[in-house]
Amino acid sequence: MSESNSGMVDVATLYIVPTPIGNLADITQRALDVLANVDLIAAEDTRHTSRLLSHFSISTRTFAFHDHNEQQKADFLIEKLQAGTSIALVSDAGTPLISDPGYHLVNRCRHAGVKVVPLPGPCAVITALSGSGLPSDRFSFEGFLPPKSKGRRDCFQALADDARTLIFYESPHRINESLSDMLAVLGPDRQVVLARELTKTYETIHSAPLGELIDWIAEDSNRVRGEMVILVAGHRAQKDELSVEVLRTLALLVKELPLKKAAALTAEIHGVKKNALYKWGLENLE
Structure with a gap:
């Protein structure tokens, strides 16, 4: 491949490339152009990414770059970038760095003076928020909830008086326990939205007071399947309430x-x- 990479990408540049969170049609033309024309793709899971590339007939070489080797491999990738290589960073789904690997690499690139170009694209946080019906003018993305009950309850306690819409990621095998911990701290009346399988066939966005949401989930085991985003209405202080x-x-x-x-x-x-x-x-x- 020539240095100009067909004019589609710049040399010595790291591209942050969002990929679909479910529906492959959500990939942008610009993302496809970058993935097809960079010298190397740094992927969270090369097997997962290879299926995406194969679908779009892209043959660019991939390199494994994930949570367990990020700090170790970042310097290697920066050396390649400084030598003129163009690299695209992708995660398994959505926008890299948003609860996915990439922070250390981008941070080091910035300190090393390496050009970083972020592309806009799919992101479960923003997709869920835009369809939730909760206030979107101020929100706080809190990432994945802690794995242990005490950690979760401490987290909810710390955020109990936050007026912003709160957004969390959670896995299907912990959703019931997490909502129980949320109930213990925030009570049954706080409005909560469960957004699951976004952009996929069984996409569900269900909004209810927390107590009702827990009962709704219990009615059907299918309601706890798939990738999940939990959105929680911010605290609304009552008149004369003391924070x-x-x-x-x-x-x-x-x-x-x-x-x-x-x-x-x-x-x-x-x-x-x-x-x-x-x-x-x-x-x-x-």
């Missing part, structure tokens, strides 16, 4: 000051009513 942050401030100040003074200062800091704080303090701190 965890406000109560923490009050608890700290009351160690040094009389409750009345501590409540007044806390109210001034956070812009809440001092009477509500004083009442809460009387019931919970003394």
Whole structure:
């Protein structure tokens, strides 16, 4: 292949190439052009990627690049890039680096002055969010939930007062346990959306209060199959509700000051009513 790679790609450049999350028709023409014309494709799973390439009659050489060898192989790929090689980075599905390998490579490329070109394309997070019906102006993608119950509950506790839409990935064999832990922390009334098998034949996007969603899933074992995205409505403070942050401030100040003074200062800091704080303090701190 010539240095110009048929004019489709630049030499000494790393391309971040999203691939379909299910429906092969979602790949972009630009992604196909890059994959066909780079010198090398760094793939999370070369067997998986080879099936995609074969479908589109692309014969570019692939190189295994995954979580277990990323740091070790990054320097090797950077050397090739600096020598003029053009490389496309792909994961098994969706946009690389979004809960997939690639961060260390891109980070090192940036520090080494290697050109990085990201292509737009499929991403389960954005696909799920756009169809969820939950607020999309502010959201937080939290990746995969912790594997153990305590870790999950700690995670939900830390995010309980977050006003943004929260987005998680979860596997089918842990979805029931994760939703049970979420129920224990966030309660049955929080609106939650389960998006599964996005872009595939059995795509499902189901929205319900958490307690109802758990019951809905229990009705049919097929509802816990496939790739899953969980979207959780952000916390909506009720009138006069005191947040965890406000109560923490009050608890700290009351160690040094009389409750009345501590409540007044806390109210001034956070812009809440001092009477509500004083009442809460009387019931919970003394």
